[in-house]
Amino acid sequence: MNSRVLHNILRFIILILIQGLFLMGLTIDNGILIHMNIIIYPLAILLLPVNTPKFVQLLSAFLLGIAIDFFYNSPGVNAATCVLLAFSRSFLLNRLEPRGGYNVDSVLTLSQYGFKWFITYSSIFMGAFLLVLFSIQQFTFVFIHLILLKTILSFIISMLFIVVYMFLFNPKE
Amino acid sequence: MQSLLYFFARFGNFIFFVFLEIVCFVLIIKYNNTQKQIFVNSSAFYVGKSMDYLNALKVYSGLISLSDSIAEENARLRAKLRFATIDASYNRDTIVDSLYKTRYSFISAEVVSNTINQPDNFITINKGQKMGLEPGMGVINDNGVVGIVRKTSKNFATVSSILNSQTRISAAIKRTGAFGSLIWNGRDIRFVNLQDIPKHQQVITGDTVITSGYSSAFPRGIMIGTVTKVQFDPGSNFYDLQVRLGTDFSRLNYIYIIQDKARIEIDSLTHETKIIQ
Numbered sequence: 001m002n003s004r005v006l007h008n009i010l011r012f013i014i015l016i017l018i019q020g021l022f023l024m025g026l027t028i029d030n031g032i033l034i035h036m037n038i039i040i041y042p043l044a045i046l047l048l049p050v051n052t053p054k055f056v057q058l059l060s061a062f063l064l065g066i067a068i069d070f071f072y073n074s075p076g077v078n079a080a081t082c083v084l085l086a087f088s089r090s091f092l093l094n095r096l097e098p099r100g101g102y103n104v105d106s107v108l109t110l111s112q113y114g115f116k117w118f119i120t121y122s123s124i125f126m127g128a129f130l131l132v133l134f135s136i137q138q139f140t141f142v143f144i145h146l147i148l149l150k151t152i153l154s155f156i157i158s159m160l161f162i163v164v165y166m167f168l169f170n171p172k173e
Numbered sequence: 174m175q176s177l178l179y180f181f182a183r184f185g186n187f188i189f190f191v192f193l194e195i196v197c198f199v200l201i202i203k204y205n206n207t208q209k210q211i212f213v214n215s216s217a218f219y220v221g222k223s224m225d226y227l228n229a230l231k232v233y234s235g236l237i238s239l240s241d242s243i244a245e246e247n248a249r250l251r252a253k254l255r256f257a258t259i260d261a262s263y264n265r266d267t268i269v270d271s272l273y274k275t276r277y278s279f280i281s282a283e284v285v286s287n288t289i290n291q292p293d294n295f296i297t298i299n300k301g302q303k304m305g306l307e308p309g310m311g312v313i314n315d316n317g318v319v320g321i322v323r324k325t326s327k328n329f330a331t332v333s334s335i336l337n338s339q340t341r342i343s344a345a346i347k348r349t350g351a352f353g354s355l356i357w358n359g360r361d362i363r364f365v366n367l368q369d370i371p372k373h374q375q376v377i378t379g380d381t382v383i384t385s386g387y388s389s390a391f392p393r394g395i396m397i398g399t400v401t402k403v404q405f406d407p408g409s410n411f412y413d414l415q416v417r418l419g420t421d422f423s424r425l426n427y428i429y430i431i432q433d434k435a436r437i438e439i440d441s442l443t444h445e446t447k448i449i450q
Contacts, residue, residue: 054186062193069200076200077208083197087190136201139208140215 004105008048011171012064015041020071023161035146036153040161041068042129045086046122047171050093051104061086074137081133085125096121110166122162123155130154221329224285225299232283232426239426246315277392279429280304285329289362289422294336296320298428301328311390311431317419318342318397319428321390330430336362336422344397344416345385349374352385355397355416362422364401367414374412376403382416389436 019041026038045061065079072078093102098113110118130151138147181188202212232239282300300306302325312319312332320334321342333340336357344367345352353369367382380400386393402415433439 055189058186058190058193062197065197074201075204076197076202077205080194080197080201083190083193087186136208139201139211 004049007171008044008107011047012044012060015044016064016067016071019068024071032149033153035150036157037150038161039126039130039133039154039158040165042082042085042126043122043162043165045082045089046125047107048089049105049107050102054087054090057086057089058083077136078133080136081129084132085129088128089125092121092124096124107171109171111170118166119159119163123159126158126162127151127155130158217326217329221285221297221299221326224297228283228285235424235426238424242315249315278432278434280306280432281427281429282330283427284425287334287422287425289336292359293338294334294422295323296332296334296425296428298330298332298430299328300430301325301330303327305432306330306430309390309436310433311384311395312428313391313395313431314420314425314428316396316421318384318391318395319420319422319425322430332428334422335365335418335420342391342397343385343387344382345393346370346374346376346400347381347383347394349376349380351376352387353411353414355382363418365398365416365418367400367416368411370412370414372405372410372412376400376412376414378403382414389433389439391431392433 019039023038023040027034028036041064044064045057048057048060061082062079065082066075068078068082069075096117098117102108103112106112108118108121113121131147134147134150134154135141141147201208203209280300282298282304284296285299286297288294288296296312296319298312306322306325308322308324310322312322318335320332320337320340322330323333324331335342335355338357338359340355340357342355343352344355351370351374353367355365355367357365370376378400382397382400384391384393384395384397396419398416398418398420400414401417403412404415405412
């Protein structure tokens with residue numbers, strides 16, 4: 001149990017560092033591709049074990065968002081998105097419950113539930129996450145086309161990075 | 174107690190979620206400039222709009238007393254009209270002198286929100302920069318002085334009414350011409366105090382108080398109210414007069430903003446004089 005908690009905390013820290021120190025600076029300064037943001041840190045919330053207390057999920061999502069906001073210099077924007085998605089994650093998990101049910105103690109691994117399930121789950125999660133994030137960033141739906149453009153571009157590249165991350169680290173606990 | 178615990182067990186997470194989101198949005202609005210601007214602008218817009226709707230209801234319910242006061246005002250205007258025609262024909266007969274052009278023009282507006290129970294009361298009206306309103310303009314209704322325009326946005330403006338400790342209006346006794354300044358003591362919305370009138374002037378109860386015309390906000394002679402109590406502090410050289418306001422601030426619907434065409438000229442002249450000194 002303790003090592004599991006430790007693993008999750010470690011994942012939070014690693015993802016914050018990858019996102020804040022490395023991926024934040026990665027932009028392609030070429031036409032509309034400038035709107036492409038690589039965002040993989042929501043993986044920390046996405047992978048939390050199913051039986052994590054809701055309270056802990058919300059609080060850790062808030063702290064994660066605030067930490068990312070320090071790097072992005074946008075207090076509250078990422079935190080608000082993280083908290084919202086952490087709150088609605090359980091509804092998504094209920095919807096997507098596999099036939100055998102969840103292994104409630106462990107993180108949601110690729111090997112356990114299969115590639116197809118994981119892609120469905122993570123793309124719905126990330127799609128919603130990016131849409132909410134860019135909406136809060138713009139703070140008005142006047143620029144809805146810009147919000148959608150950013151969401152779609154960032155979604156494609158972020159999902160690519162998430163799959164790479166999952167194969168590279170292959171989290172088990 | 175048990176049901177309270179049950180409530181928290183059931184909805185605690187949701188409450189915590191809402192709490193965290195509120196914290197986040199406070200952070201967003203406080204520390205992000207873009208979002209702050211959007212929030213401030215749109216909230217002002219929506220507040221103004223909803224006040225407008227609310228007021229439409231209020232105006233409708235007050236139509237009967239309103240029609241009375243309109244009839245009254247009509248009568249008064251008609252009386253003035255006779256003078257106006259004579260005056261105009263007279264002017265046409267003589268040389269057209271730019272000095273005698275109209276100096277003041279009036280813009281009518283509707284009150285969208287009004288407070289009377291604060292130490293500093295403000296009125297919001299539905300005319301703004303678009304119609305040429307500027308801070309410092311005087312505001313009246315058909316019963317007397319209302320206040321001074323404090324801030325303007327595109328379509329709305331806030332007026333600090335007489336019932337505001339920041340508002341100073343130069344007033345005079347109509348009969349003698351002695352002038353002083355009008356201050357609200359923050360207690361009764363029907364009365365204000367007229368101060369700084371020296372003791373050697375004769376003031377009696379029932380004297381009419383009008384605007385003095387010494388500031389560019391109001392022309393001379395606009396009704397403010399009547400003196401109801403004459404008193405002076407021992408040891409002071411000035412009267413402390415209680416004045417009953419002509420305007421009833423508890424039911425304020427239509428007002429007029431006074432636009433002084435000579436204002437810029439007067440202001441720059443005063444400013445220059447101050448620099449010379």
